Each structure stands twice: as structure tokens, then as C-alpha cells.
Amino acid sequence: MVHQDIIKGIWKGLVPHRVEIFAWLSMLAKINTRSRLLQIGIITPENSFCVFCNSSIETPDHLLIHCHLPSMIWTWWLNMWNLSWTQPASLKEAFHQWRPAKGGPFFKKIWAAAFFVIIWTIWKERNARIFSNISSSSRELQDLVLLRLCWWLKAWEDDFPYSADEVIRNPSCLNWEKSVAPRNSSQHLVPHLWSPPPIETLQWNVDASYKSHHDHAAVGGVLRNSMGNFVCLFSSPIPLLEINSAEVFAIFRAIKISINSDRINNHSLIIISDSSNAVQWCNQDSGGPWNLSFMLNFIRNARKQWLSLSIIHKV
Known part of the structure; x- marks a missing residue:
């Protein structure tokens, strides 16, 4: 009882x-x-x-x-x-x-x-x-x-x-x-236990949520420095995608924000996702779902051109 x-x-x-x-x-x-x-x-x-x-x-x-x-x-x-x-x-x-x-x-x-x-x-x-x-x-x-x-x-x-x-x-x-x-x-899960990045490095923790059989999905992310202080955050709706694809969208959004911010783009960067598939696709030089080709190519180019950008799977 x-x-x-x-x-x-x-x-x-x-x-x-x-x-x-x-x-x-x-x-x-x-x-x-x-x-x-x-x-x-x-x-x-x-x-x-x-x-x-x-x-x-x-x-x-x-x-x-x-x-x-x-x-x-x-x-x-x-x-x-x-x-x-x-x-x-x-x-x-x-x-x-x-x-x-x-x-x-x-x-x-x-x-x-x-x-x-x-x-x-x-x-x-x-x-x-x-x-x-x-x-x-x-x-x-x-x-x-x-x-x-x-x-x-x-x-x-x-x-x-x-x-x-x-x-x-x-x-x-x-x-x-x-x-x-x-x-x-x-619903998908939010980022797990946060651990600090190295000094002079910024770390994104990104995540996605979705509603199966409906037209609702969203991505979000939090950027913090090695002291745990908040630097940036985002949260926005996206087109309906299965959860691994939505995680790629979250990584893409974090990188796009970082490239366009003078506060971020001169730092080493770590992006943490709890989707092993999304991280694997982003770290490969080719492959991945065809409908994500634009985002994956953008992420791969950023990974190659950035002085220090790591995309890591962590649960």
C-alpha cells in the first residue's frame, strides 16, 4: 500500500x-x-x-x-x-x-x-x-x-x-x-554527469528529445569552461528525426554556434553526446545516413579545420 x-x-x-x-x-x-x-x-x-x-x-x-x-x-x-x-x-x-x-x-x-x-x-x-x-x-x-x-x-x-x-x-x-x-x-535522456574539460578548453554537453509518431523534436546544449561556469546554452525545436539523427543535429548546432562566436572559436572544444551512433558518424570521414549528409560534411570539415575539436561519446 x-x-x-x-x-x-x-x-x-x-x-x-x-x-x-x-x-x-x-x-x-x-x-x-x-x-x-x-x-x-x-x-x-x-x-x-x-x-x-x-x-x-x-x-x-x-x-x-x-x-x-x-x-x-x-x-x-x-x-x-x-x-x-x-x-x-x-x-x-x-x-x-x-x-x-x-x-x-x-x-x-x-x-x-x-x-x-x-x-x-x-x-x-x-x-x-x-x-x-x-x-x-x-x-x-x-x-x-x-x-x-x-x-x-x-x-x-x-x-x-x-x-x-x-x-x-x-x-x-x-x-x-x-x-x-x-x-x-x-523522451530521450538529458546529458549525464558533467566532468570538467582541461584548462583553456570549453565543453559542450548536447542532447535531443523527440516524440515518436508526432511532429515534435528538439535539441539543446550547455557550454561550460574548466571551472564549470556557463558560457552558452541553446534549446530549439527541430524537424522530426529519429534520436541518433537528432543528436547529430545537436552537435551540428553546437559547432555552428561555436564557429560564429568570438568568445568560443579561439578555444579548444569538446562536444559530448550520449549517442554512440551520432559520435561515430561525426568522427568518420564518410558514411552515415544520406539525409544527414549536409550536417555531417559540415561537422567533418569543422573537425579537420579546427585546431582542437573532439566529439566524444559518454553515457
């Missing part, structure tokens, strides 16, 4: 399925926080403290709600909409209380998706600090929340008119009135 209570309301298809699974496991206290690793004997008590505060045991509820950093992210989101809350005792309680006080059908979906995006962003930041020794500021995490929302809503059935840049500059445009009824969606 406990499992059934938690499952209710999770599987809405607004975010990638693995993020829904993560939320479900988090509410069941089944994710591999340090408290769980301590419980099963993998780490010692002195290594079980939260990476954000280093003063409390890292439980799912502490990590995703109660610690100072996640608390700041939740407060920031609520303050944007002139709301406040009494901090819930648990993540499960927070999920069941997570209802918008205003807004139309589209904003209700935004609000529902935001819960998943916030806890996923906190989890990714936790892993980046532990495994890569990289940390983002609270402002950068806020931007990542908005960016992930923009990536994932591109795979919805709503013709949302604003770009990710516009949303980050003015988040209130998420309270958009015109919408159409959602349909079941198939």
Missing part, C-alpha cells in the same frame, strides 16, 4: 522515465545516499555526512529537501510565484503537497515537472561534487532547473513559444496560457 500511494501521480510522462524512477526510489529511501551505503556496510560512519553541509547524515529527505542548498532551490522556485511553504517532513509529503495555487493546464504540467527537475538537479549536483570535485553555485543550479524544464517540455504536445534563454531571463513566461491536451510521449 505504501508503494502504491507513492506511485500515484508519478508516471505522467512529463520528464524522462529514469527521472520518474529516481523520484519513486527517493520517496522509498532506496537511492544510494550515504546513509544507505552506511546501512549496508559499504562506507564507514565518518564518511556518511552530507556533501553539501558536512554536518548531517545524508538521508534522501535531508539531501533533497532539508539541507541548506536544496532548501534554497525550493525557496527560489516558490518565491518566483509568490508562494511559501512550511518545509515538509519528508520527500513523500512534499510530493503529495505539490500543487500549484494558480495557472492554467500548461502551468499545472510545468509545476508537476518542476518537482522532478529540482530533485534531479540536486542529485546531479551531489554526484558532481562527490565524483568530479565540481560544484555549481545556487544561481547556476537555478538556471539548470529552468534549462532542464525547457529541454523536456519540448517533447510535450504543447507549442510553447519561448526559448530557454527567454525562460532563464524571465521565468514568469512559464505561466503560459495557451496549451493543448498532452499525449503519451517518448
Whole structure:
């Protein structure tokens, strides 16, 4: 019955399925926080403290709600909409209380998706600090929340008119009135755990989303330097393509932006994609799908002419 209570309301298809699974496991206290690793004997008590505060045991509820950093992210989101809350005792309680006080059908979906995006962003930041020794500021995490929302809503059935840049500059445009009824969606994954490039090198993490059997697809990318600072980002709809072809489109868009930017084109560049097929096609001197010939030739010429351009597969 406990499992059934938690499952209710999770599987809405607004975010990638693995993020829904993560939320479900988090509410069941089944994710591999340090408290769980301590419980099963993998780490010692002195290594079980939260990476954000280093003063409390890292439980799912502490990590995703109660610690100072996640608390700041939740407060920031609520303050944007002139709301406040009494901090819930648990993540499960927070999920069941997570209802918008205003807004139309589209904003209700935004609000529902935001819960998943916030806890996923906190989890990714936790892993980046532990495994890569990289940390983002609270402002950068806020931007990542908005960016992930923009990536994932591109795979919805709503013709949302604003770009990710516009949303980050003015988040209130998420309270958009015109919408159409959602349909079941198939979404691709966002870039995985970020690791820093070498000094003086910039790194794109690109990704694509698509809705099978419909005419909706989108690409996005984030460019950061070796310190983890944001340099550029993009998110845009594209013609409907299967997911590997869409990843090529994302790589193509990242290179095109880089070539035309004086801030970028004099740096060494790394582009990370989680599509092994797309990366293989881009790194070959020929071949690949015929309908991608223009983009692939553009990418291959850029790869040969750039002083240092690496296109890498990473999952």
C-alpha cells in the first residue's frame, strides 16, 4: 500500500522515465545516499555526512529537501510565484503537497515537472561534487532547473513559444496560457554527469528529445569552461528525426554556434553526446545516413579545420 500511494501521480510522462524512477526510489529511501551505503556496510560512519553541509547524515529527505542548498532551490522556485511553504517532513509529503495555487493546464504540467527537475538537479549536483570535485553555485543550479524544464517540455504536445534563454531571463513566461491536451510521449535522456574539460578548453554537453509518431523534436546544449561556469546554452525545436539523427543535429548546432562566436572559436572544444551512433558518424570521414549528409560534411570539415575539436561519446 505504501508503494502504491507513492506511485500515484508519478508516471505522467512529463520528464524522462529514469527521472520518474529516481523520484519513486527517493520517496522509498532506496537511492544510494550515504546513509544507505552506511546501512549496508559499504562506507564507514565518518564518511556518511552530507556533501553539501558536512554536518548531517545524508538521508534522501535531508539531501533533497532539508539541507541548506536544496532548501534554497525550493525557496527560489516558490518565491518566483509568490508562494511559501512550511518545509515538509519528508520527500513523500512534499510530493503529495505539490500543487500549484494558480495557472492554467500548461502551468499545472510545468509545476508537476518542476518537482522532478529540482530533485534531479540536486542529485546531479551531489554526484558532481562527490565524483568530479565540481560544484555549481545556487544561481547556476537555478538556471539548470529552468534549462532542464525547457529541454523536456519540448517533447510535450504543447507549442510553447519561448526559448530557454527567454525562460532563464524571465521565468514568469512559464505561466503560459495557451496549451493543448498532452499525449503519451517518448523522451530521450538529458546529458549525464558533467566532468570538467582541461584548462583553456570549453565543453559542450548536447542532447535531443523527440516524440515518436508526432511532429515534435528538439535539441539543446550547455557550454561550460574548466571551472564549470556557463558560457552558452541553446534549446530549439527541430524537424522530426529519429534520436541518433537528432543528436547529430545537436552537435551540428553546437559547432555552428561555436564557429560564429568570438568568445568560443579561439578555444579548444569538446562536444559530448550520449549517442554512440551520432559520435561515430561525426568522427568518420564518410558514411552515415544520406539525409544527414549536409550536417555531417559540415561537422567533418569543422573537425579537420579546427585546431582542437573532439566529439566524444559518454553515457
